Amino acid sequence: MTSLEITKKRIELHELCTLIEETFRREGCDDANSRAVAQTLLKAERDGATSHGVFRLPGYLASLRSGKVNGHAKPKIDVTAPSILRIDGDGGFAPLAHQLLLDPLERITRSQGIAMAAIQNTYHFSALWIELEMLAERGLVAFACTSYKPALPPAGGKKPLYGTNPIAFAWPRTNNPPLVFDQASSVVARGEVMLAARDGRQVAAGIGIDPDGLPTTEPEAILKGALLPYGGYKGASIALMVELLAGPLLGECLSIEAAKRDNNDGGPPRGGEFILAISPERTCGSSRYLDHAEVLFSAMLSESGVRLPGDSRRRKRTKIEESGVEIEDYLLSILHGKK
């Protein structure tokens, strides 16, 4: 037996979903929250996005056990202006808030042409593409961003100030799943640097700086220093925009404030999420936008080596839906209530 067979087991997706739901119920979450979080974790596993899947389960559970996250959260939605939905997540994980906002956000977007969802008081611990894909599957164009805890310095600086601050964008398609990209403002995710530190590997140049602000390829030095934004000052501008959109604009916190109030239990900090939804029929006046965008996608794909964003995720989906997913034994132990 190889070490892979020792440490992982293959499991069907529907079985995994049941195990996740039961785990959250056992940890004191109500049915609605258990189901919503399970579906979000399952979508990450289904698309091979392992780092956002059950790999995060220990962090989720730590935040329930520390009392930071409300497992019985009842998100409350208010229409604060004709095109603005404000969602108070009631201190719970973000997935239930996302499920509850889909219908009203779609309705308002179709009637107003464009709408914004301002999510406050939730704990976002997954990828943004999950909620954006659900909106684009309903025919809407969507954009989202969220901040976190400080990881990136501003342009010209050395001290972490911005979160890794991802943005995501989704575009609906007729005979294909939506085009979705979701990217952090850092060159690489913090998790990749942590894995390199664990394994004693150097990382590539240009990923981070040490506490003195000097370039380094030592993962430990970067974890004490800072990650770098992609594209220099331009990526830093994106991270700054995200701080403002997901923080002050929504009445939620900045990354530096999130870090101060977080109890560092291993789960996510409390924060805000900015979601924008647009009805393309109302902006272009017909359904022509669908074929029109395909002109661009075809031009992209006419060159060898070019793929559409999200394509590799969707290729993995097809395979995993057929044959299930491999889960590490220590995570299966948690899922079976043995830890």
Added chain:
Amino acid sequence: MTSLEITKKRIELHELCTLIEETFRREGCDDANSRAVAQTLLKAERDGATSHGVFRLPGYLASLRSGKVNGHAKPKIDVTAPSILRIDGDGGFAPLAHQLLLDPLERITRSQGIAMAAIQNTYHFSALWIELEMLAERGLVAFACTSYKPALPPAGGKKPLYGTNPIAFAWPRTNNPPLVFDQASSVVARGEVMLAARDGRQVAAGIGIDPDGLPTTEPEAILKGALLPYGGYKGASIALMVELLAGPLLGECLSIEAAKRDNNDGGPPRGGEFILAISPERTCGSSRYLDHAEVLFSAMLSESGVRLPGDSRRRKRTKIEESGVEIEDYLLSILHGKK
């Protein structure tokens, strides 16, 4: 006398404004369009943004003389959904459309919370920060983007497909001008590569590729090949988002389509512009967002070496408003109707 004294003359801003307006009138533009374009060119000169100032005058005039741009354009504004303004620029330069949309866009944004302006059928030949600063001076948060003619390859590709596709973002401040950034999706502007080619200089590595897709520092090879997006595939994702937002979403063209229908007279191609405006009072429920954002700006500025985006532009503004701007003799000749 130095060569600078031979080729440039200092001129007061109000005098420059009059000269620009008269030039556009002489070339057949009506009063409204002449004034609007003059104010846009003047704002670029006022902020030391030389490459978007009267440096572009020959291109503007070429597009009037070739008959491509309508100097008597009467932009038409329709509210196509409660939160969507559609502006048909009537084939004119973009500045008059921008001026006309400010009042209705502000009104709709304040009542709806968020609104989008879909600008079609105009020729955008300046920086995006100019219209965004006007919106943020009215207390709105704003985002804009526009495409152009192909300059950047998609991730994994070699052939130009996306325009340099800038995005811009503006945030209002109380005792300071708005924070505004405006950045192309390329590492550097095409104009910088053209200047290097003219002067026989090499450019830095990582800026562009030759027609075979190979990295090069030869500016001529890049101009025949492609510029590169900042931050690799992540900047390419931003450029892709811009193509969709400023093209199919608005019922306007992609960069590859803009190139096909352009007459290459030296002026800009016809295209669309996506503008988003948000009323932060309506999204956060109070005026607290103003002080809250200053917490972030103060944290940024507490570290030496860090500046807010747009700061250097505003420092130049103060100086140029006092002492005027230096304009090359060949441009002054055009402004005096001698060319």
